[in-house]
Amino acid sequence: MKTKELAKLYRVDEPQTFRLSRQDAADIRGPARSKDEAGELLAADIERLSELQDKLYAQSQWSLLLVFQAMDAAGKDSTIKHVMSGINPQGCQVHSFKAPSAEELGHDFLWRCEKCLPERGSIGIFNRSYYEEVLVVRVHPELLQNQRLPKPLLTPRLWHDRFEYINSFERHLARNGTIILKFFLHVSKEEQRKRFLKRLQEPAKHWKFSAADLSERAHWKDYLAAYEDMIRHTSTPEAPWFVIPADHKWYARLVVAAAIIETLESLNLAYPELNPAHQKELKALRRRLEREL
Numbered sequence: 001m002k003t004k005e006l007a008k009l010y011r012v013d014e015p016q017t018f019r020l021s022r023q024d025a026a027d028i029r030g031p032a033r034s035k036d037e038a039g040e041l042l043a044a045d046i047e048r049l050s051e052l053q054d055k056l057y058a059q060s061q062w063s064l065l066l067v068f069q070a071m072d073a074a075g076k077d078s079t080i081k082h083v084m085s086g087i088n089p090q091g092c093q094v095h096s097f098k099a100p101s102a103e104e105l106g107h108d109f110l111w112r113c114e115k116c117l118p119e120r121g122s123i124g125i126f127n128r129s130y131y132e133e134v135l136v137v138r139v140h141p142e143l144l145q146n147q148r149l150p151k152p153l154l155t156p157r158l159w160h161d162r163f164e165y166i167n168s169f170e171r172h173l174a175r176n177g178t179i180i181l182k183f184f185l186h187v188s189k190e191e192q193r194k195r196f197l198k199r200l201q202e203p204a205k206h207w208k209f210s211a212a213d214l215s216e217r218a219h220w221k222d223y224l225a226a227y228e229d230m231i232r233h234t235s236t237p238e239a240p241w242f243v244i245p246a247d248h249k250w251y252a253r254l255v256v257a258a259a260i261i262e263t264l265e266s267l268n269l270a271y272p273e274l275n276p277a278h279q280k281e282l283k284a285l286r287r288r289l290e291r292e293l
Helices: 003-009 035-059 076-083 130-134 141-147 158-174 189-201 203-208 211-217 220-234 249-266 276-291
Strands: 063-070 092-096 123-127 178-186 241-245
Touching (some): 003 035, 003 249, 035 076, 035 249, 063 076, 063 130, 063 249, 076 178, 130 158, 158 178, 158 220, 178 220, 178 249, 189 203, 189 211, 220 241, 241 249
Parallel strands (some): 063 123, 092 123, 178 241
């Protein structure tokens, strides 16, 4: 199996039958069976990704939006850091969405993310996203009070309505040249426990931990149910979900890189071709510079 084919194993193409309980967070398949092997393959993928991004930026027709969602300590930050390490910063923006501000709460739930979308030729990365509105807000429905929604809208259909809004929003983006890839980094509860302990044992990682992390861990089953329902309702051909095994960070990075490369290669990206008049002008300019010698 080639590295770029890994992503197909984890893309949710039949969401109606998807069950999160059937997904193994420690799964390892494909060309790499160890961290060292994966490191070599990832280095090659990073180089290839850099080449593709250069053409994406130069062509300036498509944009790419990468959405990352996960339970705490699943490795979103490190995955973004490693996979995108070869990317030209001029053509990439990362947005991390925390608790919404008062201004953001005064708008519809898509507003704060919509204004951060990547322009043509660019890659946008959402570290958490508008999907928090059908995840953390669903697990903690009391947060809806802060959004000051009219009472007639607070019905049992609220979450399904939001799924419909999201699907329409992503379909609109796709029809206007934005390619959307969504990654759920699937970590097991036991692996999360180990990573939390590591953060508490290493002073350099203390800043990553808070009491709220343990509070959210107590809602593990509720979150899994919310994630499953979200994936079942919002994995579409225009914006597919990839459920990435994340108990081994090195493997998750390899799969994410494979999905991005496969997608960019499918666009047949190329540097812009110059018309004859422009080519003639460049030749004249080159001769002018050469004469200076």
